[in-house]
Amino acid sequence: MTVLICYATEHGSTREIAGRLAERLREAHHPVDVRSLSGQEEDRPDLTRYEACVVGSAVHDGAWLTPAAAFVRDRHTDLAARPVWMFSVGMTAALPRLLRGLADRGEQRPLVELQQLVRPRDHHRFSGTIRPQHLSRTGRILFRLLGCRYGSYVNGAEIALWADSIAAALPRTPGPTGPSRVRPTRPPAPDPLGTVPPAPGGATVESGRSSQPPLPEG
Ligand SMILES: Cc1cc2nc3c(=O)[nH]c(=O)nc-3n(C[C@H](O)[C@H](O)[C@H](O)COP(=O)(O)O)c2cc1C
Numbered sequence: 435m436t437v438l439i440c441y442a443t444e445h446g447s448t449r450e451i452a453g454r455l456a457e458r459l460r461e462a463h464h465p466v467d468v469r470s471l472s473g474q475e476e477d478r479p480d481l482t483r484y485e486a487c488v489v490g491s492a493v494h495d496g497a498w499l500t501p502a503a504a505f506v507r508d509r510h511t512d513l514a515a516r517p518v519w520m521f522s523v524g525m526t527a528a529l530p531r532l533l534r535g536l537a538d539r540g541e542q543r544p545l546v547e548l549q550q551l552v553r554p555r556d557h558h559r560f561s562g563t564i565r566p567q568h569l570s571r572t573g574r575i576l577f578r579l580l581g582c583r584y585g586s587y588v589n590g591a592e593i594a595l596w597a598d599s600i601a602a603a604l605p606r607t608p609g610p611t612g613p614s615r616v617r618p619t620r621p622p623a624p625d626p627l628g629t630v631p632p633a634p635g636g637a638t639v640e641s642g643r644s645s646q647p648p649l650p651e652g
Pocket residue numbers: 442443444445446447448449491492493494495496497523524525526537540561562563564565568569
C-alpha cells in the first residue's frame with residue numbers, strides 16, 4: 435500500500451515533520467511518497483496512485499496554509515475514498531501553558547470544516563519552529579507580550595509515535611524477505627532536540643502539546 439504524505443509549509447518545520455513521518459513509515463515497510471503542496475494545480479499529486487494519504491500544513495492565523503486547505507477542498511472526494519490522516523503544525527509549545535488551550539481552539543473552526551470533508555482517521559497537532567525573523571515587527575511585539583519563547587519544538591518521539599499509529603492501521607506490506615520477517619517498529623528514537631515523554635494517551639490525542647523546553651534563543 436503506497437502512502438502519500440503531502441504538506442504545505444512556510445518555514446520548513448512541516449516539511450521536516452513530513453520527512454520524519456515518511457522515514458518512520460518506511461521503516462515499517464510501507465512505501466511512501468512525500469510531496470510539497472505549492473498551490474499550483476500541475477504540482478498536485480495524483481491521488482489515484484495512492485491507497486492512503488497523510489496531509490499536513492503549517493498553521494497561520496488559526497488556519498491551514500492555502501495550498502493545503504485548497505487541496506483538501508478540491509480533492510475531498512478522492513481523499514474521502516481512502517484512509518486519510520491530517521496533521522497541523524503550529525507553535526502551541528512556544529506559548530505559556532495558560533494560553534495553549536486558546537491557541538488550539540483558535541484553529542478549530544477552519545480545521546473542522548476540512549475534517550468534515552474528508553473524515554480523517556486522526557488529526558494530530560504538532561509544534562514546529564518559530565523564530566523572530568518569521569514574524570512581522572508587530573507580531574514580534576505581541577509574541578513577547580504574550581510570554582512566548584522562540585525555538586524549535588519539533589519532537590521526534592512524538593512524530594515517531596504518531597507515525598506508528600498510522601503504520602498500525604495500514605495493511606502490512608511484505609518486506610524484502612517476506613511477510614514473516616516484517617519486524618514491528620522499534621520504539622521511538624530519542625529526540626535529538628531533547629527527550630520528551632509523549633502526552634498521556636499516546637500519539638492519537640488531538641492536542642499534540644509538548645512540554646518540551648524550548649531551545650534557548652533570541
Ligand atoms: C504569520 C504567522 C502566523 C502564525 N499563526 C499561528 C497560529 O495561528 N497558531 C499557531 O499555533 N501557530 C502559528 N504560527 C506559528 C507557525 O505555525 C509555526 O512556526 C510552524 O512551525 C510553522 O510551520 P512551517 O515551519 O512549516 O512554516 C504562525 C507563524 C507565523 C509566521
